[in-house]
Amino acid sequence: MIGNQAPRKNPRSRSGILVLGLGLASLHGCGTAPGAREVPHVSPSEDTARLTPRSNPARGSSMVARNAACESCHTEIAREWRGSLHQLAYVEPAYQRALKREPLPWCRSCHAPEADPEAPPSRELADLGVGCVTCHLVGDQILAGGSGEATPGAHPVLRALSDTPAGACASCHEFEFPDRALRKRPLLMQSTVSEHASSALSQQRCASCHMERTPEGHLSHAFESSRDLTRVKQAVSIDVRRIGGNRVVLTLEAQGVGHAFPTGDLFRRLEVGVELVGDDYQVLARDHRYLTRHFRVASVGSFAQRQLEKDDRLFEGEPRRVELTLEHPDSGTRPIAWWVAYQRVAFPRANREDAEIEQELVLGSGTLGASQR
Ligand code: HEC
Ligand code: HEC
Ligand code: HEC
Ligand code: HEC
Ligand code: HEC
Incomplete structure (x- = not known):
């Protein structure tokens, strides 16, 4: 989880400067990637x-x-x-x-x-x-x-x-990476409480969304979430358009979620993908993107440290446009299959292609004909 099995090769950032503590610098504005969001910290009093x-x-x-x-x-x-x-x-x-x-x-x-x-x-x-x-x-x-x-x-x-809206949950659902002593500024490993405080739904309590009244009349203690397809599906709205022959624009937005989506554990992501399908259902071309917290691992002395590059997860009221392109000579004449999936990743990192997937829930999928605009 902390990335202590990191590659040992390159202790430097792309610019060649040692990147100690850069994670938070990008969280706070300078260098935030396009389409990424800043989540200011709150700490419970x-x-x-x-x-x-x-x-x-x-x-x-x-x-x-x-x-x-x-x-x-x-x-x-x-x-x-x-x-x-x-x-x-x-x-x-x-x-x-x-x-x-x-x-x-x-x-x-x-x-x-x-x-x-x-x-x-x-x-x-x-x-x-x-x-x-x-x-x-x-x-x-x-x-x-x-x-x-x-x-x-x-x-x-x-x-x-x-x-308080988050008090009953805050001591476990927000915390820093354990290598605090090696960082100039703290970096949060889970930040659900800060995300909640900065979301459009910050006035709603965690318990009001996560503890519904049961038919017997008490507040449910099942805390179902990531294992429940129906719930997770309802948490995202998806609009899909094919533009020209080879481009697809998906617009995603969190719905009724009082924090980033996905939140919590750092090994969660949304995969947004398209494929150009051949006559024998073979994949002729593919493009995809992960919406998650994108970490890189840098060596700090003899330690490997996770640093945040960008955070492009979804928030309520902030539609995220994802444009995907299929590079293939036939892309104008063939159908394009698309999908959005919620994935829990085991190892090594949620923005890695080779990550081992523990669970996948498909939140939406379909096919766009060649003439569909
Ligand atoms: C003492 C620590 C602690 C407190 C307090 C706590 N949680 Fe949790 N919560 C956890 C842990 C640990 C897990 C994950 C367990 C696992 O999957 O291994 C979890 C899991 C969950 C999940 C399921 C997530 C999923 O992936 O499906 C939800 C939802 C949740 N908590 C909501 C809350 C809410 C809302 C509150 C406050 C009312 C709260 N928790 C208070 C420790 C805590
Ligand atoms: C001898 C039976 C008994 C035991 C033991 C007991 N409770 Fe209760 N508790 C009740 C009754 C009866 C009520 C009132 C009816 C209700 O809310 O279910 C209650 C109410 C509550 C309430 C809601 C209070 C309210 O009015 O909102 C909470 C929270 C609670 N108990 C937690 C606990 C916890 C935690 C424990 C263990 C440390 C515990 N109880 C042990 C019988 C018990
Ligand atoms: C993850 C934290 C968490 C755990 C674990 C938990 N509770 Fe609760 N429980 C809460 C919170 C928070 C509330 C109050 C929600 C509110 O009123 O907004 C609550 C409410 C209650 C209530 C009042 C229910 C009502 O209908 O008003 C009772 C009774 C209760 N809990 C008993 C228990 C018992 C018994 C257990 C173990 C079997 C338990 N709780 C485990 C967080 C928890
Ligand atoms: C406005 C409603 C709302 C509020 C407020 C809210 N949540 Fe959620 N939360 C959701 C929805 C919707 C999901 C997605 C799936 C589901 O329904 O559980 C979710 C998912 C989660 C998950 C599962 C991780 C994931 O993204 O898959 C955890 C853990 C969680 N919430 C904890 C919290 C905590 C802690 C708070 C308070 C700081 C909180 N939530 C406040 C609506 C809310
Ligand atoms: C300060 C509290 C805290 C500490 C310390 C902590 N966790 Fe968690 N962990 C949580 C909470 C809260 C969740 C639930 C969030 C969610 O479901 O997204 C969670 C979720 C997880 C999950 C996802 C489980 C699932 O079922 O999806 C794994 C795996 C995990 N933790 C492993 C670890 C390991 C390994 C360590 C130690 C290196 C650790 N955690 C330390 C609070 C903590």
Whole structure:
């Protein structure tokens, strides 16, 4: 994830100047590529941070019984949470594969937040993942959202989870690369909270979009997203036009997304592609583009460091025009197939051609006839 298996060859940028800390310079304006967006950082204030969910490594296995107690009364919510990526955060196969490549104790602070960072988690704490206790239990208080008194007869609650739009999620869904000490300016590895603050939908809370009311009347704890084709498909609008013989213009825009799309893990991208199809369905010509955070890896001393070159992910209210061209003598007379796919990439980087694809969801596809304009 941090790119410590980087190529060792070239410690310099194309201009020949060592590129220490350049990532953020481009985020903040100078050198931002056309069609790319700047996301200014926000950091949660210390005050709100105290009453929000966070990693609690010292609590350890006492939390397994506490969590089981929450589950025994809140059975419907427990059923949704079991099987969610929060509960599976440590044991889920994609995470386990990434951890093998980069076995850093640091990973546990979010993926097994109740476990001691100094040693591999016990089986029960690995299975707990991000538990009820992680999001709701701070000190001896049970945090809740909403307003008003607690339900008579139930345990007391402290209504702090909806104080700010992103507070309940911020401690895990935004963080810097762990090589902070080697950087002049920090670079965010996940920046969902800052993206949210700078998006057109910043007034909506993370929970209002990600926790819908179920037919039984409670707020869903399934947190479904990247595995759900229907949801991901609805998050993007696509307009496709063929211009002249060999050019296709796709205009994409995020819909109802309160941050960049894709957000979160840096191994996610949208692939936008076209192919010129021959009589035997062979591919005569192909063009494609990845919309993602484009990192390069540079050597800094003996370390390999990821630096951000450009960020061309989608945002609400900011249509992104992608023009693709097919170089082939017959391109004017043949149909062109197009597609837009959401991909989770395993390794080595989301802007690399040779990246291993873990999951692909096709968000749109079709064929444009030769006469289609
Ligand atoms: C003995 C049963 C019991 C246990 C144990 C229990 N709860 Fe509750 N809890 C309730 C009842 C009853 C309510 C009120 C009805 C409701 O909101 O479901 C409630 C309400 C809540 C609320 C919503 C409060 C509101 O009014 O918005 C939260 C959040 C909550 N519990 C979290 C937890 C967590 C986290 C744990 C474990 C640390 C836990 N509960 C343990 C019974 C229990
Ligand atoms: C204690 C850390 C922690 C907190 C707090 C937290 N999350 Fe997460 N969340 C995670 C981790 C870790 C994963 C990824 C697990 C995995 O896939 O391995 C995740 C996954 C998710 C996913 C699924 C993403 C996907 O790829 O499908 C959504 C959606 C999500 N979180 C939303 C939220 C929201 C909204 C909040 C606040 C209400 C929140 N999270 C609070 C750690 C946290
Ligand atoms: C990733 C963080 C996260 C995890 C894990 C989590 N919750 Fe919640 N839960 C929240 C947030 C945030 C809210 C408040 C949303 C709001 O009111 O806007 C909430 C609301 C609730 C409520 C009130 C529901 C309602 O309908 O108003 C209950 C009860 C509750 N949680 C219990 C649990 C239990 C039990 C577990 C474990 C099985 C659990 N939660 C796991 C974040 C979490
Ligand atoms: C206006 C609604 C909205 C708000 C606000 C919002 N999200 Fe999302 N989020 C979405 C949509 C839509 C998606 C795409 C698929 C889906 O529906 O889950 C998404 C996807 C995600 C994903 C999956 C990663 C990906 O792009 O595939 C994560 C993680 C996530 N959101 C976390 C958060 C967090 C944390 C916050 C608050 C800082 C937040 N979201 C605020 C609507 C929203
Ligand atoms: C500060 C919190 C934090 C730390 C530390 C952290 N992660 Fe995550 N990780 C998250 C969150 C939040 C998500 C969910 C975002 C999303 O789904 O896009 C996530 C998602 C992932 C995913 C995607 C999982 C999936 O199912 O799609 C992988 C893989 C992953 N992390 C691996 C790691 C590894 C390996 C480390 C250590 C090198 C690590 N993470 C450190 C918070 C963290």
